[in-house]
Amino acid sequence: MYQQVDRVRHDGVMSKQPKYHQVADVLRRDIVGGAYPPGARLPSESELQERFEASRNTVRAGLKLLASEGLISSSQGLGYEVRKYEVFELNASRFENLTFPQNGDSYTTDVTNAGRRPSQTFRVEMTPTPEYIAERLKVEAGSTSVLRFCHRFVDDVPWSTQATHYPEWLISKAPRLTEPGDIAEGTTRYMAGLGIEQVGYHDEIATRMPTPDEARLLEIGAGVPVLLWTRTGYSEERPIRCTITTFRGDLNRMNYEIGDLSARSESEPQ
Amino acid sequence: MYQQVDRVRHDGVMSKQPKYHQVADVLRRDIVGGAYPPGARLPSESELQERFEASRNTVRAGLKLLASEGLISSSQGLGYEVRKYEVFELNASRFENLTFPQNGDSYTTDVTNAGRRPSQTFRVEMTPTPEYIAERLKVEAGSTSVLRFCHRFVDDVPWSTQATHYPEWLISKAPRLTEPGDIAEGTTRYMAGLGIEQVGYHDEIATRMPTPDEARLLEIGAGVPVLLWTRTGYSEERPIRCTITTFRGDLNRMNYEIGDLSARSESEPQ
DNA sequence: CTGCTCAACTTGTTGGTACAAGCTGATGTA
DNA sequence: TACATCAGCTTGTACCAACAAGTTGAGCAG
Structure with missing residues (x-):
């Protein structure tokens, strides 16, 4: 259930990172790359489960990481969205x-x-x-x-x-x-x-x-x-x-x- | 399994807060009150499970909350400790x-x-x-x-x-x-x-x-x-x-x- | 005595289940 | 039409189990 080696990343490259970390990395790259612009809604947890072939806990851990970086926020019933700034x-x-x-x-x-x-x-x-x-x-x-x-x-x-x-x-x-x-x-x-x-x-x-x-x-x-x-x-x-x-x-x-x-x-x- | 009412807090008072939030609140009070001074080690997760009659995941959620506030940090094998500042x-x-x-x-x-x-x-x-x-x-x-x-x-x-x-x-x-x-x-x-x-x-x-x-x-x-x-x-x-x-x-x-x-x-x- | 091994602790990761609770749009009733 | 209801989505909370991996000290072999 828990392996740090021989794990295949979403893009096919081997990695020693934990899976929830990879989830966060891929989503972070998508966000800063503009695939999800500020204010956009992210895919739901269940969609991400399929996309990353991970359990809900793992997906949530990755999303929580992004939230703690201030990149995204979530609300019950509404989903996750990319945070927008206004300085x-x-x-x-x-x-x-x-x-x-x-x-x-x-x-x-x-x-x-x-x-x-x-x-x-x-x-x-x-x-x-x-x-x-x-x-x-x-x-x-x-x-x-x-x-x-x-x-x-x-x-x-x-x-x-x-x-x-x-x-x-x-x-x-x-x-x-x-x-x-x-x-x-x-x-x-x-x-x-x-x-x-x-x-x-x-x-x-x-x-x-x-x-x-x-x-x-x-x-x-x-x-x-x-x-x-x-x-x-x-x-x-x-x-x-x-x-x-x-x-x-x-x-x-x-x-x-x-x-x-x-x-x-x-x-x-x- | 999941109730927001009729829940008894650690100190015996009723509360509508989720349990992991209560865990964090009690520990935060202990930390800022000086029961755990900067650099001190917190009780282990299993000890906290007994103290709060909660599952490991719930205890960990509370600890994670405190970590995201910058109050504590954790390291594998060593436990949780109160963060010390030096400005x-x-x-x-x-x-x-x-x-x-x-x-x-x-x-x-x-x-x-x-x-x-x-x-x-x-x-x-x-x-x-x-x-x-x-x-x-x-x-x-x-x-x-x-x-x-x-x-x-x-x-x-x-x-x-x-x-x-x-x-x-x-x-x-x-x-x-x-x-x-x-x-x-x-x-x-x-x-x-x-x-x-x-x-x-x-x-x-x-x-x-x-x-x-x-x-x-x-x-x-x-x-x-x-x-x-x-x-x-x-x-x-x-x-x-x-x-x-x-x-x-x-x-x-x-x-x-x-x-x-x-x-x-x-x-x-x- | 020195140094290695290993058991016994710790937290970290991943999977699972179940139900609560917020939101939205479809549906049915008045 | 107007409005209430509810099914079906979403995230939030709480539990369980299992194993990985870092740390430490006890205990054994040299």
């Missing part, structure tokens, strides 16, 4: 405007400019500072901080979650941070008006597979990682905010422009 | 030194400073420009370009691959780019000495699951995404290089420091 560009560096609004405005503007419809839910909490945040805000882990949380959608597709923490000492200086509603002019501008100016920031970018919570909020299927963007904003004296944004990795790409890029913008008139 | 920080923004060497020096310095041992293999090719690169270099797709390829290790663990493409028109101006060996002073400095100065760059950061090739080169197991870093360097006139770096997502984190961060560096004397 949204994020501009992370804007020197000319270090105090651009973080909560809402930048996102709303970018999405609207791209001809898409933004929407979001919003929440404010007082919460103990998690250790990861506390390190960056230079406060004690567990001390209270203001958490302003955003769940963002583009055309009703979940896009990102954003959690901004403000340290406790800021509350007395900028009390509106604790207000449950949106701050129209943006938190950065509001704080700048109070003399708390963000003069620099530190960005950290990491990636990993989503936690079950993240997978639920962002409606992420198997094989799609998240992109984690941590931005710590500084006044001249100390850190004043720490924002963690969690993006769907298949839908977003971050951009940083550094130095003189006149050569780039000149020749890109569109 | 390496990458400094992507260095304003003071826009012409810092890209091929080798920056990596070697950073890794050595961290007390680790860097090593790499290196290769130079003349190759047709892939479309993705051609767009960024503003040359025709398929036109020849110089590809300088690096496969980098830290303490003999595969860390990243880096592919830098130089457009064809540069070759006559900077012929040493096609030399198969390393350029001691760094390509950026070499080109600057010839009057081709990199005055700005555009970074793009994306994430996805590795292709089989990437998984092989970087020795990536299931559940670990890659971090893709595309840097396009510009002279005052036009793009002069495009570098794609592929990192293991579990081992790397990118850092950008923008604006005035005196408040950060002051209070971090280490």
Whole structure:
């Protein structure tokens, strides 16, 4: 039943790969070669059983491999389909405007400019500072901080979650941070008006597979990682905010422009 | 055999989750709660069968779920173990030194400073420009370009691959780019000495699951995404290089420091 | 004591069966 | 015609059995 040698591949070539691996390889080649374009439906499991002369378990193992690579997705009753991407560009560096609004405005503007419809839910909490945040805000882990949380959608597709923490000492200086509603002019501008100016920031970018919570909020299927963007904003004296944004990795790409890029913008008139 | 209602969870609470999902949930809780610290070995499949009163396949489905989240890994004959991370920080923004060497020096310095041992293999090719690169270099797709390829290790663990493409028109101006060996002073400095100065760059950061090739080169197991870093360097006139770096997502984190961060560096004397 | 063999563990692969549950179009009834 | 029902497709879950193959340590032969 289980042999690693003398196995004949689908194309007739000998191979030492397990059979489910060969199933995945052939289908992957078909997909990247364009035989199944993005959005196309793959043959059903039973058809693939015949095609590869394999049991259902074996075929499913191969399909699961492709799903974990993010190439395909499946739904009960509908079959397997080739995943289609649609990347949204994020501009992370804007020197000319270090105090651009973080909560809402930048996102709303970018999405609207791209001809898409933004929407979001919003929440404010007082919460103990998690250790990861506390390190960056230079406060004690567990001390209270203001958490302003955003769940963002583009055309009703979940896009990102954003959690901004403000340290406790800021509350007395900028009390509106604790207000449950949106701050129209943006938190950065509001704080700048109070003399708390963000003069620099530190960005950290990491990636990993989503936690079950993240997978639920962002409606992420198997094989799609998240992109984690941590931005710590500084006044001249100390850190004043720490924002963690969690993006769907298949839908977003971050951009940083550094130095003189006149050569780039000149020749890109569109 | 297959019921979604009236199923009793391991802790005695009713649940509509499939059983393999419950297995994963309980184990995940144990792992993040510290019952199984990083590097620890999980109970064997047969032990888990008894603990959860489930078949081997069901237990394996739960374990596979955790593996696809990047929480655990398994090896034949050895069992399952909790994955341990060790993040390496990458400094992507260095304003003071826009012409810092890209091929080798920056990596070697950073890794050595961290007390680790860097090593790499290196290769130079003349190759047709892939479309993705051609767009960024503003040359025709398929036109020849110089590809300088690096496969980098830290303490003999595969860390990243880096592919830098130089457009064809540069070759006559900077012929040493096609030399198969390393350029001691760094390509950026070499080109600057010839009057081709990199005055700005555009970074793009994306994430996805590795292709089989990437998984092989970087020795990536299931559940670990890659971090893709595309840097396009510009002279005052036009793009002069495009570098794609592929990192293991579990081992790397990118850092950008923008604006005035005196408040950060002051209070971090280490 | 050294070194080899092998039993007993581990996970990996492949086959099978059965039923649950989601989706769609055909069919039949009002 | 309008609508509900259902057969027949799809994938999802759960079980069983068997054998392959990597790892380790006990135990035996030299």
